[in-house]
Amino acid sequence: MLNMQNVTKIFRTDLVETRALSDFNLHVKEGEFVTVTGPSGSGKTTFLNIAGLLESFDDGVYDLDGENVRHLNDTQRSRLRNEKIGFIFQSFNLIPDLDLFDNVDVPLRYRGFNGSERKRRIERCLELVGLANRMKHLPAQLSGGQQQRVAIARALAGEPRFLLADEPTGNLDSKMAHSVMQLLKDINDEGTTIVMVTHDPSLAREAKRNIFVKDGKVSDVTHISASAPEPIASISASGARHV
Amino acid sequence: MLHLSSWEIGPIFRAMTRNKVGAVLIALQVAVTMCIIVNAVHILMERTMQMARDSGIDEANSFYLSSTGFADDFNDQVVIQTDLDAIRALPGVIDAMQINAIPISGGGWSMGLQTQPGAEFEGVGTAVYMVDDHVLNTLDLELIAGEAFKPSDIRWRQRSQRDWPAEIIITRALAENLFPEQSYQDTVGKTLYINDDEPVIVKGIIDKLQAPWVGWERLENAMLSPEQTLFSSSTYFIRTEPGRLDELMPAVEQMLADSNKGRVVRGLRSMQETRDRTYRRDQAMIKILTTVMITLTLVTALGIVGLASFNVNRRRKQIGTRRALGASQVSVLRYFMLENFLISSMGVILGAVLTVGLNIYLVQSLGLTKLHWWLIPVGMLTLWLVGQLAVLGPARRAAATSPAIATRTV
Numbered sequence: 001m002l003n004m005q006n007v008t009k010i011f012r013t014d015l016v017e018t019r020a021l022s023d024f025n026l027h028v029k030e031g032e033f034v035t036v037t038g039p040s041g042s043g044k045t046t047f048l049n050i051a052g053l054l055e056s057f058d059d060g061v062y063d064l065d066g067e068n069v070r071h072l073n074d075t076q077r078s079r080l081r082n083e084k085i086g087f088i089f090q091s092f093n094l095i096p097d098l099d100l101f102d103n104v105d106v107p108l109r110y111r112g113f114n115g116s117e118r119k120r121r122i123e124r125c126l127e128l129v130g131l132a133n134r135m136k137h138l139p140a141q142l143s144g145g146q147q148q149r150v151a152i153a154r155a156l157a158g159e160p161r162f163l164l165a166d167e168p169t170g171n172l173d174s175k176m177a178h179s180v181m182q183l184l185k186d187i188n189d190e191g192t193t194i195v196m197v198t199h200d201p202s203l204a205r206e207a208k209r210n211i212f213v214k215d216g217k218v219s220d221v222t223h224i225s226a227s228a229p230e231p232i233a234s235i236s237a238s239g240a241r242h243v
Numbered sequence: 244m245l246h247l248s249s250w251e252i253g254p255i256f257r258a259m260t261r262n263k264v265g266a267v268l269i270a271l272q273v274a275v276t277m278c279i280i281v282n283a284v285h286i287l288m289e290r291t292m293q294m295a296r297d298s299g300i301d302e303a304n305s306f307y308l309s310s311t312g313f314a315d316d317f318n319d320q321v322v323i324q325t326d327l328d329a330i331r332a333l334p335g336v337i338d339a340m341q342i343n344a345i346p347i348s349g350g351g352w353s354m355g356l357q358t359q360p361g362a363e364f365e366g367v368g369t370a371v372y373m374v375d376d377h378v379l380n381t382l383d384l385e386l387i388a389g390e391a392f393k394p395s396d397i398r399w400r401q402r403s404q405r406d407w408p409a410e411i412i413i414t415r416a417l418a419e420n421l422f423p424e425q426s427y428q429d430t431v432g433k434t435l436y437i438n439d440d441e442p443v444i445v446k447g448i449i450d451k452l453q454a455p456w457v458g459w460e461r462l463e464n465a466m467l468s469p470e471q472t473l474f475s476s477s478t479y480f481i482r483t484e485p486g487r488l489d490e491l492m493p494a495v496e497q498m499l500a501d502s503n504k505g506r507v508v509r510g511l512r513s514m515q516e517t518r519d520r521t522y523r524r525d526q527a528m529i530k531i532l533t534t535v536m537i538t539l540t541l542v543t544a545l546g547i548v549g550l551a552s553f554n555v556n557r558r559r560k561q562i563g564t565r566r567a568l569g570a571s572q573v574s575v576l577r578y579f580m581l582e583n584f585l586i587s588s589m590g591v592i593l594g595a596v597l598t599v600g601l602n603i604y605l606v607q608s609l610g611l612t613k614l615h616w617w618l619i620p621v622g623m624l625t626l627w628l629v630g631q632l633a634v635l636g637p638a639r640r641a642a643a644t645s646p647a648i649a650t651r652t653v
Contacts, residue, residue, distance in 0.1 A: 045650055054567055054646040075571045081646070082569020093564040093649055097258035109251055110569040138261070154568070166650050 001162060001193045002028040002051060007060035009046050009216075020046040021057070022216040028195060030161070033188040035204040036197045038213035044197045045166065047213060051195060052085055052164045053077045065161060082110050086155030086192075088184075090167035092147040094139040094154075100126060101135040104154045111158055125153035129183065145176030152183060156192075163187065165196040169203060181206055255582050265550050266586045273590025273626050276543040278597035281622035282605065283532045285614050290525045296462070298346050299414075299451035301383035302514040304337070304483045306492050307345055311476040314505025319473045320399060322503060329502065330479060330495055331377075335487035338380040341471050342480045343373040344455050346382075348517050351455030356413075356466070358421055358433075360440040367420050369413070369464040370454030373400060373472055378412075381482050382452065387415060389431035389447030396446075396469040407437050408469050410446035416463035418448055457521055478510070488513060543626075544633040547587075551579060551637035555644075562641050563648025572642040579638035580631060587630035591623040598622065 009021040021043050028034050038044050049055035050062065053069060062069050065084055072080065087093075094103050101122055108118040126132045129149035131142075139147050148168060155163055165184065169177035181203055188194045196207065204210045205224055212220035259266045310326065312319060323341055330339040344351030352373075355366025376392040378384065389412070398408055413421075418430040427448050434442045452465045479499075483491045492511055499508045519526075555562070562575055570578075598619060605611040 049647045049650055052567065052646075052650075054650065075573070078566070078569050078571040078574075078646075081567065087567050087649065089564070089649060093560065093567075095258070095561050095564070097261045098254055099257070102254045102257060105254065106565060107568040109254075110571075110574060158569075 001030045001032070001065060002026065002195065003061075003063040004051070005061040007050060007057050007062055009043075009050060009055070009057045019216055021050070024060070024217060026211060026218055028193060030193055031188070031191050032209060033185070033194045033207045034196070035207040035210045036195060036213055037199065037201065037204050037210055038219075042213045043216040044213050046216070048164055048166050048195075048197050052087060053081050078110075082107055082158065084160055084162055086158065086160035086163045088148070088151050088155050088163065088165040088168045090170040092139070092144070092151045092171070094147055094150055096139055099136050099138055100131060100142075100150050100153075103139065103150060104157050107154060107158050121157045121159075122153075125157045126150070128156065129153045143176070144172050145179060148172060148176070148180050149183065152180070152187075156187065161193060163192055163194040163196075165194060167198055168196065169198070169200065177203070250581060251578060252581065252585070255578065256585060259582070259585065265553070266589075269546055269550050270586050270590040270593065272543050272546050273587055273630065274594035274597055276539045277591055277594030277622045277626050278601050279539055280536050280625070281594075281598045281614070281618050282601050283536050284622070285602070285618055286611065287529055287532055288615075289612060290529055293457065294522045294525055296453070296457075297451060298453040298514075298518075299382070299384060299449075299463075300346055300514070301482055302518060304485055304488055305382075305480065305514040306483075306488060306495075306512060307342070307478055307480045307514075308496055308499070308508060308511040309476050309478045310499055310506050310508050312503075312506040317503075317505045319477065322506070323471060323477050326477075326479060326499060326502070327377075329498060330481055333491065333495065333498070335484050335491050336495075337482045337484055338377050339479055339481040340375050340377040340381045341373075341477050343472050343474075343478070344370070345478065345480070345514075345517060346372075346453050346455060346465075347457050347521050348455050349457075349521055353454070354437055354466075356417070356421060356443075357436040357439070360436045360442070362439045364436075364439075367417065367464065368459075368461055369417050369466045370456075371466055371468055372452070373468045373470045375469065375471055378467055379449070381480055383482065384452060385450040386412075387448050387450045388428045389445065391447060392467070392469045398470045400470040400472050402472075402474050405438070407441055407443055409442075410444045410469065411435075412447040412449055412467040413445055414452050414463055414465045415448055415450055416461070417465060418445070420461065420464060540629055544629050547583060547630050547633035548637060551583060551634045552640075554582075555579070555637045555641040558641075559644060559648055560651075562644040563646055563651075566644060566646030567649040575644065576638045576642040579634055579641050583630045583634035583638075584627065587627050590630075591626050594626065595619050595623060 004024055004026045007021055007024040008019065011018045011020055024047060036044050036047060046055070050057050064080065069077065069080065095106065104122045104125055105118055108121060123132060126135055129152055131146060131149055131153070134142070139150065142150065168184070169180050172180060184194060184196065185206065198204055208224055210222040210224065211218050312322060327339055327341065330336055352371040353368055354371050356369055357364045357366045375397045376394045379386055379391050392412065396408070396410060415427045418427040421435065422430055430445050431448060433445050435445060437443055451463060453462050454465050481495060492513065496508055496511045565575060599614065602614040606613055
């Protein structure tokens with residue numbers, strides 16, 4: 001599903017050159033739930049941006065669902081993001097002037113679905129996250145947990161094969177965080193591949209595999225599930241261990 | 244592939260209704276701008292058309308000056324004849340005559356002409372030009388019916404004299420005002436009445452000659468009376484060959500001054516200068532209105548740029564999020580252009596109503612003419628275009644927003 005080989009990303013200013021990712025290698029299989037942890041400045045967000053085609057990279061190979069994305073232009077990257085990737089952001093990133101229905105509708109309009117198809121998907125996804133009765137509410141009228149559920153509904157509405165979550169519980173209390181996490185696990189159980197960046201070790205343990213990033217590289221891989229260890233041949237990390 | 248659903252008209256409109264202050268202010272600004280600009284353009288067009296009206300004479304090659312005798316032995320009649328003979332003999336002069344008033348100059352004579360005698364009948368107002376038999380050639384007028392004056396038709400008129408010559412020539416417009424049911428040719432030979440009951444016969448019809456008063460609604464009502472005036476001052480009107488005006492104006496003035504020391508020669512002025520002076524206020528109004536229109540348009544455009552720039556800066560995270568969710572740069576550009584189009588649309592619709600309202604007020608209170616209907620759609624299109632051009636810069640900046648903004652927490 002996601003295959004990065006020796007991906008390098010360098011941020012340059014007039015005075016400084018910063019290697020955010022250096023020979024970053026990662027292979028995520030279809031249906032996996034992978035968490036990405038690491039200290040601040042380790043390159044987690046840069047990885048997420050590159051994985052989500054939000055940012056370009058300087059060197060290496062990145063195949064998303066079998067398609068080499070290195071030389072895609074902006075329109076092609078936008079289309080790929082829209083069709084294959086669902087995003088969940090730490091601060092929800094809902095559009096404050098739009099109600100829940102219109103918020104979930106945003107990616108579907110870029111997809112070009114007709115009105116009835118969009119309505120069907122929006123209602124189904126808001127139903128899934130338990131907010132079907134609040135479609136006409138504005139984001140500001142919801143709690144943080146509810147807003148994140150809307151963001152998840154928005155991410156799911158396009159039926160992406162790949163969900164990228166950036167600290168999705170970072171702004172939530174523990175109860176809400178657990179609820180959101182359970183929702184993500186349910187989504188993963190239905191076959192959607194999820195890569196989630198998090199600071200929270202307890203959440204990381206709920207995934208099937210945890211990638212620890214340090215200094216722009218994968219430095220450690222932990223398989224959470226004892227039943228079926230994942231192949232790690234493509235990961236150039238220092239080691240892998242089962243919990 | 245272009246999908247209509249991706250145009251987001253509904254969500255943009257709904258979002259605007261929830262955050263409406265900026266949009267409403269810009270829409271009002273667009274409406275007021277349109278209202279003022281369209282009415283200003285209408286006034287400009289009206290003034291320009293008034294200024295472009297043909298006076299009927301050869302303005303480009305004509306000038307005039309006056310002679311006022313003061314010496315005890317000054318004989319007006321002799322001097323006038325001598326002067327005109329001398330002027331007509333100058334190389335480059337096509338013709339010359341004495342006249343009592345200058346077309347479009349602002350000052351002259353007027354009378355009322357009636358088709359029936361009697362004080363109870365209403366007269367039709369007309370400008371009166373007292374001229375001699377050289378009038379057609381001097382003013383470059385076209386006789387379209389009847390006959391021109393002969394030298395024997397011309398009489399001398401004293402200041403205190405009240406009666407009128409037996410025959411006159413009138414303009415086609417005056418003929419049609421006097422006899423609206425008839426062809427102007429049929430007016431030739433008809434008897435008209437001046438001073439309620441003094442008969443004058445229409446000897447001929449000229450195509451066009453404007454009165455001295457450009458603001459008069461019957462500007463083309465004029466009559467030519469075959470007489471030379473023996474007033475204290477005589478005005479000579481001279482027509483030159485093309486390109487000889489500048490040379491002949493000082494030459495004629497000098498010749499007259501030298502020929503008789505018992506008079507003052509003054510008031511030398513070309514018809515072009517007369518036209519410029521007559522329409523000076525209109526020209527000033529055109530400049531002021533043009534400045535106002537340009538300033539208003541710029542202020543409105545800057546307002547749109549300001550609101551769009553503010554919105555782009557305020558929504559950077561939102562734009563990044565949209566980009567992350569699949570919006571291409573074109574989609575973001577289109578979003579802001581469309582948003583402006585909707586705001587401008589509200590503005591121009593309200594503007595159309597205000598424009599008509601202001602025009603009705605101007606028609607009723609200032610006697611302005613009714614607006615040409617097509618100025619309203621042209622005004623709407625112009626304001627739409629101004630809005631789209633103004634928003635283009637901020638929209639392009641928005642489109643250039645990186646989708647990676649979406650994952651930044653600050």
